[in-house]
Amino acid sequence: MTLRLDWAVPCRYAEAVDGTATIIGGGIDSFWPPEVPTDLGVFLMIRIVGPQDEFEEEHQLEIRLVAPDSAEQQILQANFQAPPGARNPLAVPGMESAMLVPAGVAFRARSTGSTR
16 A cells, blocks of 8 residues: 545645644635746645555655646655654554645746636
């Protein structure tokens, strides 16, 4: 079994402290800059879930931006794993573990996107 991305919420600001998420301005799905090209930035609150022992191995998270012409651009790549001894003492056998990952990403918007 492997880890999986449970959900990701684009937002204005995100932080994770003590297993809880703070998400401000969640649900951003559009930007309206006065002109393009322009630099844009957004936070993502990401929840990754899976068996506890999978978190003990190193994994890679990659975020790609898909342009209107379907061209892809990598905007974030990060390796992660749980620190040694980070097992949840309250975990029920067979219960999945989770990790909250706040990520700030910035990218260059070179053209306008879809109006669908």
